[in-house]
Amino acid sequence: xxxICRIERKVNSESVKMNHKNLRLNILAIETSTExxxxxxxxxxxxxLSEKHVGQKHSEEILPMIDQLILKSDIVLNQxxxxxxxxxxxxFTGVRLACGVAQGLAFGLSVPVVPVSSLEALAQATNxxxxxxxxxxxxxxxxxxxxxxxGDIWSPLTDPYVCDPQDVTVPLGGGWVVCGSGLSSYAEAxxxxxxxxxxxxxxxxxxxxxKEVLLITEREFKNGQYVSAENAAPxxxxxxxxxxxxxxASR
Numbered sequence: 001x002x003x004i005c006r007i008e009r010k011v012n013s014e015s016v017k018m019n020h021k022n023l024r025l026n027i028l029a030i031e032t033s034t035e036x037x038x039x040x041x042x043x044x045x046x047x048x049l050s051e052k053h054v055g056q057k058h059s060e061e062i063l064p065m066i067d068q069l070i071l072k073s074d075i076v077l078n079q080x081x082x083x084x085x086x087x088x089x090x091x092f093t094g095v096r097l098a099c100g101v102a103q104g105l106a107f108g109l110s111v112p113v114v115p116v117s118s119l120e121a122l123a124q125a126t127n128x129x130x131x132x133x134x135x136x137x138x139x140x141x142x143x144x145x146x147x148x149x150x151g152d153i154w155s156p157l158t159d160p161y162v163c164d165p166q167d168v169t170v171p172l173g174g175g176w177v178v179c180g181s182g183l184s185s186y187a188e189a190x191x192x193x194x195x196x197x198x199x200x201x202x203x204x205x206x207x208x209x210x211k212e213v214l215l216i217t218e219r220e221f222k223n224g225q226y227v228s229a230e231n232a233a234p235x236x237x238x239x240x241x242x243x244x245x246x247x248x249a250s251r
Contacts, residue, residue, distance in 0.1 A: 013031035025081045029214035032058045032098045033090025033118040039065045040210035084217025088235040089143040095234040103226045106229035113232040114217040119209035123147040130175045134182035142182035165189035179205040
């Protein structure tokens with residue numbers, strides 16, 4: 001089993017710069033923002049993925065799944081160069097768990113962390129160029145964000161936000177495809193809102209995967225977009241909305 005402890009491996013700016021140019025990074029990625037528990041590992045250019053529908057039992061499954069993937073990949077844990085995790089928005093406990101595990105492992109290994117938007121990871125899994133993600137946020141709301149493919153990179157048109165299904169903003173222009181678990185959770189509301197002339201709806205893409213989190217982590221790390229373990233944090237979109245309302249009320 002994985003034991004989280006401090007491994008003395010000195011990290012400095014020069015070693016990080018070398019890793020940016022290293023095409024054979026060893027990367028671990030974790031995604032637990034939905035009922036799926038997903039772990040991916042890149043070793044020597046080979047990506048392996050382990051996924052399981054666990055409901056609310058992520059905390060029981062995540063470390064054994066990482067442990068098994070490490071064993072199958074014929075490396076030891078301290079050979080990992082960087083850790084990525086699905087930072088949400090998503091399940092509050094799931095996102096906190098992914099962040100906590102990534103932080104604990106990264107601190108013990110003295111490696112950096114890349115927080116990845118779970119909505120961007122889901123968008124990247126699609127084969128479309130313009131994707132509007134609507135993930136079930138419970139409380140009759142969805143987490144939403146629009147992404148546009150430019151080459152091999154997804155660019156967000158908006159930051160992730162939370163709203164009622166009928167308040168989702170559809171970007172101007174044609175070709176937009178709506179994906180995410182919110183479509184089935186609030187099918188009636190979306191059908192009424194989008195109507196016959198709205199964007200295309202695709203229900204095949206529901207859960208973000210650690211595979212996409214890993215691929216985004218690799219790109220972001222090579223571009224210098226990473227944080228230390230202690231500075232990694234989940235993406236709490238609903239908290240931002242509540243804070244804004246409080247600020248407005250106090251004015």
